[in-house]
Every structure is written in structure tokens, then in C-alpha cells.
Amino acid sequence: MTAVIETRNLTKTYGAVRALDGLSLSIPRGGVYGVLGPNGAGKSTLFRILLGLIRPTDGEASVMGGRIGDVAASRRMGSMIETPRFPPFMTARQVLVWLSAAHGLTPDPARVSGWLERVGLTEAADRKVRGFSVGMMQRLGVAGALITDPELVILDEPTSGMDPPGIQEMRALIRSLAERDGITVILASHQLLEVQRVCDRVAILNRGKLVREGAVSELTASGERLRLSVTPISKTLEIVSGLPGASGVLEGDAVMATLPRADTPALLRALIQAGVDIDEARWIGADLESVFMSETGSVQHPESIIQEVGHAG
């Protein structure tokens, strides 16, 4: 797999604060790649460096095989960093024409209309952006990132400020970009459920360092545990802890056992032989949130919880 982005020992300091601390990361071509981390983990700093908005203090990074600032390589990339803003006197259509021209393309009305349609802004295409909601700005930002038909697109919180149907549409668009258009999408989001649903691979950053990287399926599988509804619990905990490479904790009224899947029959046999009543034994896969929390040692940021509560409502 060729890498679209590679960083080596990338470091960025702001005074005494190390926003990125020797980050080495290789993001493969194809699919949707999530960059996760609590606030201050270094996600935005990483994106800003990749886009040439700021310079690293140390280390190297390449985008599409070119060094940062290599315009030829950068032109194969689109981006939307944070909530986008646009000149308020322009319409959505004019913004895309302007961005096309800024990127060296002859503005193509069909392409402009096509991207406006794909992000759901056809009806608002000829309205001035000064009246746009945050969600509409996000949609236009995504269209702006894609107007040049890039091979790689970086989207920072693309669903921020969107309503639940909008989030679903954006999720579908991101998957279709990867699957239908063959664009590599790099996505940062606080909403771990969204990332789990849309991303193929993720990198988890914490305090400017890479703490975990891999396919979403691998990360969640590695955290799966055996849930045992049993009586008596103390005996069960004793037996689980006695098995080599296994451990158990009490969560609610069940024992959660961590052990290799292959050892399940042996454990169940041992429990039965010890006279333990087994009401239920079920493997439960870890979700990305639990992986994230265990890797970063943090709970989700209140902002994302508020967003999720808001979306749920």
C-alpha cells in the first residue's frame, strides 16, 4: 500500500507546549482514515502542518509524495479545516467558481452544480453565504474541498453543526467518496460512533503522540471480552483469574473476562466442573469509544457528549 501522507518525528511546539511530539504516521492510499484524539491531542496541528498553514518545529512530513509546500503535490489534495468561512457577498456557486479558479482550474459549471448537488446545496446554490447556517457552511466547505477532484481530502469535523439527517447524508457522502470516487478521505471527528461507522482505519493521538493505529475492526476486536452471567460470582472470578493470560472484573451483575477466544471452552468446562451456574456467556466486541478511552485515559470531551445528546434529541 502506498502512503498518501507520511510523517516522521513531526514535532510542533508553542512555547512550552508540545502540540505534536515526535509523531510518525503513515496513512495509506484508499478508504476513510480517522484521526482521533481528545482536545489538544494534536489533530488540528497535524492538519495545519500538512496543509502548509504552519511549519513544524522539527521532523518531516510528505503529502502525496511531495514535501509540505510542494504545490504540485498539494494540488492533488482538498481540505476543510475547522468550520469554513467564505466571503459573505458571494453565493455558494460563486464560491466554488472562485475556488476552482484559485486552484488553477477553468471553472466548469457542470462540475460546480454536480458538487453542490452531492452536498445537498442545490436549492441554496444562488443564495449569498452570509445567510448560511453552520451546517450549510460545512456542506459548502466539503464541496470546496472536492471541487478540484482531488485524490486526497482532509475533513476536520465535517458534521459539526449538522442536524441528524445531515450527519447521515454526510456519512454516506464520505463513504461514497472513498468507494465510488476512489478518493482517500482523512477525517477528524469527536464523534466516535460516527468514526466507527465511516472509517476503515484510525489513528488515536494523545498529547501529540500516536498511541494506537490500525483497522477499526482490529482495534475493536482486540478489546472484546467474554460476558458471564453466573452464580456464584466470587468463584467465577477466582477461576478466571487462575487461567493463564486471563483476567476478570465484576461489572454490574456480570463478570467480564478478558482471555484469548480459543480458551473459551476450557474456561466454560472449568466453571461447570466447579459447580458454577452459567446463565449466559457472550463475547462482546469493544466499541471505538472504549478503545479510545483506554488509550487516552480520558472520557470523551464534554463538547462531543453535548453534540451527541443534541443529535439524539
Next chain:
Amino acid sequence: MLADSVLSELYRLSRNRMAVFWSALFVPLLFVVGGMAFHLISKSKTAEMSGDLAPGVAASIAVTNLGHDLVQGAGIVANGAVLVFMLIGAATLYAGDYRWETWRLISARNSRLNLILGKVGAFKVLTLAAMVVFLIAGLVFSTSGALINGHSITFSFDGGDAADLGLLLLLGYIRIIQYAMVALLTAVLTRSLLATLFVPVVLGFGQTLLGGPGLAILQWEPTAWQSQLLLPGLAFDALKAMVTVGVGAPPAPDGLMLKAIVSLALWTIVPLAGAVAWFNRQDLSKE
């Protein structure tokens, strides 16, 4: 690459009708409307003063030479009002991306040098357009004056007039671009649209004061190096006087042309170089 930047800036500017109106159209429009009012008022005053003179007697001997007026118009194409109002366009172009937080949309796909020179290029096009509009306004002013006052109209324009016209337009163009370079440097340093608008105005006002009573207080000759280098407006006036000087007028002091050219060049190149250097190392994620 540079062409992409210039074209995109021009496209965006063309959508900003308010900025285009105030920077390129307002002063010429005011010139035409104010000029017509002036002609009408002066005609009525003249009629009152001439009393029993038959109408048309004085007018019949007056001739309006549009060729001559065109050259005169070129001489005032970089007047104070034009300079100040052109700053609206300059501020929009130079500080707009900071104000609208749009640097991050465009900065990844072009070099920093091209991005900033694209803005300068777009402003040059705006300046040329504004100068053309101003010259047309001047012709409208002269024609309307002739029609109101009943003067006959001619268009006499020889090679000397063409040379004067070209030189005056070039000087006016350089003066506007030079003045806007201060705005460019201000925009990059302050990231503020208002500062980009007002810092050059305040600086220009200060230089005007210094060029008047200030020089007398300091006991500096207007033709001295320090006066010319400190006051680009003075340098511009000196060069303009050399172009428009009449036959038999005393020659300009030795070396004045060089001093004036150096002054305008420095006031153009130094702010541009400073802006480019600062912009190259600027964190564009902070807007």
C-alpha cells in the same frame, strides 16, 4: 500559478460590488456630478455678472479642447481622493482573507509568493480600470462643461500630448501602487481590514503635513534627499512637474529626478518585500 492567483482574486473582487464601487467608481462619479453642478452654478453666476451681454457672445469665443483636458485629467489621476478611496479596494484584496478566514481554503494549492503577488496583480488591474474610468469622467466633465456653457468642442492631440499623457498616467499608476503597498504591508502585519484602510490614510496625512509646514520647521529643502526619501508624495509631485513643465520654465534642480525615482521605488519595493517576507513565515491558521 501566478495567473491563477490573479484571476481568482479578480473574480472574487468582481463579486464584491461595494468594494468596486467605492474604490474605482465613486470618485469619478463624484467628479462628474460635482463638475456638472460647478458648471451650472458658474454659468448662472457668469450670466448675473455679465448683465446685458448677449448670451453666447462670450461663449462663442471659448473652445474646449478635449485632448488638452485629457492630459490635464491624467495629471490628477492619482489625486488625494483617488488614493484614499482606492484603499478600499486595496484593503478588500489584501486583508479580505484574514477578515473572512479564507486563507486556509486557498493557501495549500499555491505558493505563498504567488498568493500575495496575485493580490498585488489584481490591485494593479483595479488601478488601471479606475484610471480609465477617471479619464472618461474627466472627458465627461469637460464635455458637459462645454455643452452647458455653449463652448465649441475640439480634439487637438499631438505627439507631445501623447507623451505627456503616457508619462502622467505611468506616474499616477506608480503613485497609486506605491501608496497601496503600505496597505499591503499593514494587512500582513495586522491581519486587520480596518488597519489596512486607516494606517495608510494616517501616514499619508502625516506626510502631507510634513511636506507643508513640517519642512519649513525642519528647515529642509523640498529637493533635499531626506525630504524626497521621507515623502513619496513630494517625489511624485516633483516628477509630475518635470513632465508638465511649460516651455521656458526653469529646469529642475540637479539630481531631483534621481531622488524622486529612488524615493518612489523604495516606498514601493520595501513594503512589498516586507510583506512577502512576513507572509512567508506567517501562521495562516490564525485568522
